[in-house]
Amino acid sequence: MQKCNENAADRYSYVGEVYSIGERARKNEILQGLAPSWKVLHEKGYIHIHDLDAYGLTYNCLTFNLLKDFPYDKFKEYSTERKIVAYFDYLKSLFSEMGNEQSGGMALANYDIDTAKIFTALQVDICANEQLIKACTVDLIEWCNNTHTRMGQTSYYVTLNIGLADTEAAREIARILLDEFADSGDLVFKPNIVFKVHDGVNAKEGDRNFDLFRKALLCTAKKMIPTYLLCDCTCDRSVDPEKLAVMGCRTRVVANIYGEDSSVGRGNIDNISINLPRLALETVQENPTADAERLVQLFTQKWDEVARETKDILLDRFSKVCAREVSDFPINRNHRLWLRKFDNVREVFKNGTLSLGFIGLSEAMEVLTGKRFYEDADVYVYALGFVKHMRGYCDFLREEYRLNFSLLATSGELISGRFIDIDRTLFANVNGIFDKGFYTNSFHINVDSDLPAYRKIQLEGLFHELCNGGCITYIELKEAPIGNDEGLRELVGIAVKSGTHYLGFNFPKDVCDDCGTSGVFDVCPVCGSDRITRVRRVSGYLEILDGFTEGKKNEVKARKEN
Numbered sequence: 001m002q003k004c005n006e007n008a009a010d011r012y013s014y015v016g017e018v019y020s021i022g023e024r025a026r027k028n029e030i031l032q033g034l035a036p037s038w039k040v041l042h043e044k045g046y047i048h049i050h051d052l053d054a055y056g057l058t059y060n061c062l063t064f065n066l067l068k069d070f071p072y073d074k075f076k077e078y079s080t081e082r083k084i085v086a087y088f089d090y091l092k093s094l095f096s097e098m099g100n101e102q103s104g105g106m107a108l109a110n111y112d113i114d115t116a117k118i119f120t121a122l123q124v125d126i127c128a129n130e131q132l133i134k135a136c137t138v139d140l141i142e143w144c145n146n147t148h149t150r151m152g153q154t155s156y157y158v159t160l161n162i163g164l165a166d167t168e169a170a171r172e173i174a175r176i177l178l179d180e181f182a183d184s185g186d187l188v189f190k191p192n193i194v195f196k197v198h199d200g201v202n203a204k205e206g207d208r209n210f211d212l213f214r215k216a217l218l219c220t221a222k223k224m225i226p227t228y229l230l231c232d233c234t235c236d237r238s239v240d241p242e243k244l245a246v247m248g249c250r251t252r253v254v255a256n257i258y259g260e261d262s263s264v265g266r267g268n269i270d271n272i273s274i275n276l277p278r279l280a281l282e283t284v285q286e287n288p289t290a291d292a293e294r295l296v297q298l299f300t301q302k303w304d305e306v307a308r309e310t311k312d313i314l315l316d317r318f319s320k321v322c323a324r325e326v327s328d329f330p331i332n333r334n335h336r337l338w339l340r341k342f343d344n345v346r347e348v349f350k351n352g353t354l355s356l357g358f359i360g361l362s363e364a365m366e367v368l369t370g371k372r373f374y375e376d377a378d379v380y381v382y383a384l385g386f387v388k389h390m391r392g393y394c395d396f397l398r399e400e401y402r403l404n405f406s407l408l409a410t411s412g413e414l415i416s417g418r419f420i421d422i423d424r425t426l427f428a429n430v431n432g433i434f435d436k437g438f439y440t441n442s443f444h445i446n447v448d449s450d451l452p453a454y455r456k457i458q459l460e461g462l463f464h465e466l467c468n469g470g471c472i473t474y475i476e477l478k479e480a481p482i483g484n485d486e487g488l489r490e491l492v493g494i495a496v497k498s499g500t501h502y503l504g505f506n507f508p509k510d511v512c513d514d515c516g517t518s519g520v521f522d523v524c525p526v527c528g529s530d531r532i533t534r535v536r537r538v539s540g541y542l543e544i545l546d547g548f549t550e551g552k553k554n555e556v557k558a559r560k561e562n
């Protein structure tokens, strides 16, 4: 079987194969058409231009504004049962059509509240039709998990944000989703579900949705999903929680020069990640006698140079996609899920974000100072200062170009392996940073740090306030914390206080192919089978381990629990 795609989940299909051939040709054509210095930056691994095949053709991702133009007329003559079935079919059609007109993920900011509002407007009594809604929810989960028609080979990246339900009907929708997802089996790990935690609504005993929060935590203890958007953290607390959402694995779109701060009806247009270890390795090679403080200065200057060109690429891509016609986005024009009418491409997309991303802060600091940033107070100050500097530049660009530039704490995906593979051919293995075979995600503490969970949360928290384009902290657990919602809730509480905006829990999960037992094992403890499926999350999405790229597999091997 030919490898179809550089992303995590590979599946063979004829359409997928044709798509992959086209994708490679298109990437090559785009690269040849870029300014020579930009092409060099990408090819030599200083930067990674994400979704290169979509350059100038489409945007990245979108949190749907489901309510603004919902087509009530289409539904109103239907029977109650048909309204329910047709609503879930409508969601699936949105995901499948939109998922092929953009390069990245799709989200709903308030799946529970919006679904309840729509059903109420359609005069559907949610509680009286619980069984049918349950069946449709199971079907939606299976559709998200099993349908691999995007680009002929992958599933759709769908994220459902829930938790703020304000009516009994909305609570019922959230409850059904959590129950059915928890019961959906060990090999079902889509859609992505994000639970929004907010004091006074669900965070503590006595809050109206505290029961849903507990249910969410118990589901996480089994499935690693939901993850948690912490609406009371420093960077989000001034925004109406209903306007907040996480898109896909971490993308955060909130501040808007052209309107209110909100994720709804907006998305990321394009993003590029900078390889920080590369810049550190070059700095040290060029200045072998400089001390740590001077090296950090020189490294920062080097970043400035690369960031200036990266900004030019983001702007070029933005202007190219804005030069397209409305008729080039027929699905967007038809479904009207952006915050404003889709009658002028630039007027719509200027509400989106342009993100500068980064990877390997930890390795970069280790190269420059000889120490890991979380093991030394001075180096931690350098690391934080550098991320502040990157954010400052994004804020400057925002004013200078009147566009929503943001700083993204990039997930690994394929780049953590790609960058290190290039760098090891060019540089000495300073402090053994190449040994593990991947660079650490964004500002994350190394996965083998051995730090207790609370300490990792506290140390990473300050970076969340700076990475306004999205970030996540993961807690690595040794095994599934089945039934321990209180333990997880305690960690969520520490995270809110530490500035964390988005939190996830990871644990290894092995599933026996023969009898379905799950746990952590190489040989099934129940039936003795060695045919084992390994489910892991590395950079935002749960996948079967065999589908991982090399860099991701190496990261899994290196992990130690917090």
Ligand SMILES: [Zn+2]
Binding pocket: 512, 513, 514, 515, 516, 517, 524, 525, 526, 527, 528, 529
């Ligand atoms: Zn077994």
